[in-house]
Amino acid sequence: MTDFDLLVIGAGSGGVRAARVAAAHGAKVAVAEEFRVGGTCVIRGCVPKKLLVYGAHFAEDIDDAAMFGWDLPSKRFDWPVLRDNVLAEVGRLEDAYADMLTNHQVEIIPERATLAGPNAVTLASGKTVTAGKILIATGARPLMPEIPGIEHAISSNEVFNLEKLPKRIVIAGGGYIANEFAGIFHQFGCRVTLVNRTETMLRSYDQQLVDRLLQISMSKGIHFEFNSTFTSIEKRDDGSLKLTMDGCDDMEANAVLFAVGRQPNVEGLGCEAAGVAIGDKGEIKVDADNRTSVPSIFAVGDVTDRVQLTPVAIREGQAFADAFFGNTPTRVEYGCIPSAVFSHPPLAGVGMTEGVARNTLGSVKVFTSDFRAMKNVLAGRNERSLYKLVLDGETDQVVGVHMIGPDAPEILQAAAIAVKAKLKKSDFDAVVALHPTMAEELVLMR
Numbered sequence: 488m489t490d491f492d493l494l495v496i497g498a499g500s501g502g503v504r505a506a507r508v509a510a511a512h513g514a515k516v517a518v519a520e521e522f523r524v525g526g527t528c529v530i531r532g533c534v535p536k537k538l539l540v541y542g543a544h545f546a547e548d549i550d551d552a553a554m555f556g557w558d559l560p561s562k563r564f565d566w567p568v569l570r571d572n573v574l575a576e577v578g579r580l581e582d583a584y585a586d587m588l589t590n591h592q593v594e595i596i597p598e599r600a601t602l603a604g605p606n607a608v609t610l611a612s613g614k615t616v617t618a619g620k621i622l623i624a625t626g627a628r629p630l631m632p633e634i635p636g637i638e639h640a641i642s643s644n645e646v647f648n649l650e651k652l653p654k655r656i657v658i659a660g661g662g663y664i665a666n667e668f669a670g671i672f673h674q675f676g677c678r679v680t681l682v683n684r685t686e687t688m689l690r691s692y693d694q695q696l697v698d699r700l701l702q703i704s705m706s707k708g709i710h711f712e713f714n715s716t717f718t719s720i721e722k723r724d725d726g727s728l729k730l731t732m733d734g735c736d737d738m739e740a741n742a743v744l745f746a747v748g749r750q751p752n753v754e755g756l757g758c759e760a761a762g763v764a765i766g767d768k769g770e771i772k773v774d775a776d777n778r779t780s781v782p783s784i785f786a787v788g789d790v791t792d793r794v795q796l797t798p799v800a801i802r803e804g805q806a807f808a809d810a811f812f813g814n815t816p817t818r819v820e821y822g823c824i825p826s827a828v829f830s831h832p833p834l835a836g837v838g839m840t841e842g843v844a845r846n847t848l849g850s851v852k853v854f855t856s857d858f859r860a861m862k863n864v865l866a867g868r869n870e871r872s873l874y875k876l877v878l879d880g881e882t883d884q885v886v887g888v889h890m891i892g893p894d895a896p897e898i899l900q901a902a903a904i905a906v907k908a909k910l911k912k913s914d915f916d917a918v919v920a921l922h923p924t925m926a927e928e929l930v931l932m933r
């Protein structure tokens with residue numbers, strides 16, 4: 488007899504989904520969470536970030552409005568208003584998540600839990616709780632490299648709570664978070680410099696589109712330093728930061744944001760004592776059924792470092808719950824996962840990039856559409872979109888769709904269905920264009 492059928496450690500996207508679904512299947516479930524219900528996505532990730540992206544976009548919309556006949560007073564941005572509205576929305580969602588769990592009879596234990604054996608955890612209060620199965624869904628946290636003065640830098644954890652906007656911000660990294668926040672801070676009027684250790688940004692995206700993002704970002708006024716790293720960060724008496732650099736000139740800034748990847752949260756979790764195997768990157772090793780090296784302990788989401796995306800963690804949580812509490816063996820399919828960078832403009836892709844296709848398939852056909860969105864033309868905004876279809880040269884199956892331009896992620900979600908369904912270019916061509924849209928370019932490439 489155990490206290491629960493399932494004890495989940497971590498109330499983020501994967502953990503919440505697993506807990507709710509397992510409870511709906513009739514299991515007695517508890518979730519231990521040391522911080523806030525909702526996890527990275529809701530509390531300090533996707534959700535507040537997207538709201539800031541919306542907020543940032545008004546800067547351009549207000550400028551563009553003039554050509555559409557709107558005579559607006561000059562714009563002034565009030566960071567505390569947006570920050571506090573976003574934080575309030577996050578609070579509302581956190582409550583909604585907690586209510587949803589409680590309504591499904593999931594017990595929320597607001598404490599840190601540590602593995603104490605194959606079927607037991609110890610809570611911060613010292614109490615031991617037992618469960619038939621334990622699911623580790625502790626997520627990941629920003630990686631902060633060991634650089635002298637790193638304590639003066641912030642990560643994506645702190646960026647949503649800034650007391651005031653930094654006049655000059657330097658962002659370390661060339662991935663999702665770096666490019667998204669470069670766009671956000673730039674639109675808010677900050678001077679932004681992005682520093683990347685190589686000259687390749689957003690490695691998993693089609694590099695032709697990444698080049699387009701770079702070109703647009705530079706023309707907007709975002710600064711880039713490539714092949715450069717930080718030697719030290721020093722805080723001056725006036726609060727400003729002196730950044731000693733390797734590969735580029737030293738810099739002055741009011742804030743430094745590190746966005747150089749995320750590391751799985753396994754420290755102090757008791758994995759060694761419980762016999763849960765950890766991989767080379769500090770991740771919890773699992774099999775295709777999310778099972779760790781201990782048969783009664785499972786793991787889903789970022790802590791397993793498979794694909795660090797919220798919808799993937801949710802799928803893994805769902806699959807785990809259905810398989811082990813719903814009598815429905817389910818495994819997550821990792822092919823054709825669409826993803827997007829909410830930069831300004833956003834970038835989105837699904838399937839193989841041109842580079843991957845050329846290395847994998849040999850024979851490849853590529854169709855592109857390089858165009859200026861109608862709205863940008865009238866606004867006088869010289870910002871071109873780029874859409875790309877990557878085809879298997881033998882079969883004409885569309886193996887990748889990649890887009891940069893306004894609303895690209897919204898459009899790509901639908902295009903991802905076609906790629907997942909293994910449709911051919913002729914299937915795209917057979918669809919009548921929906922005019923006038925940007926998305927019609929997908930069926931007009933010849």
Ligand code: NDP
Nearest residue numbers: 660661662663664665684690746747748749795827828829
């Ligand atoms: P990313 O993995 O996207 O990018 C990390 C960047 O930092 C890369 O440019 C990488 O370079 C560089 N880097 C890695 N290690 C170091 C180091 N020690 N010193 C200097 N540079 C380094 O990480 P993010 O932090 O931006 O985001 C973390 C994860 O969160 C993403 O991978 C993604 O899965 C998820 N995420 C998803 C979002 C979305 O879906 N829109 C938004 C935000 C985050 P190199 O390429 O050379 O390794």
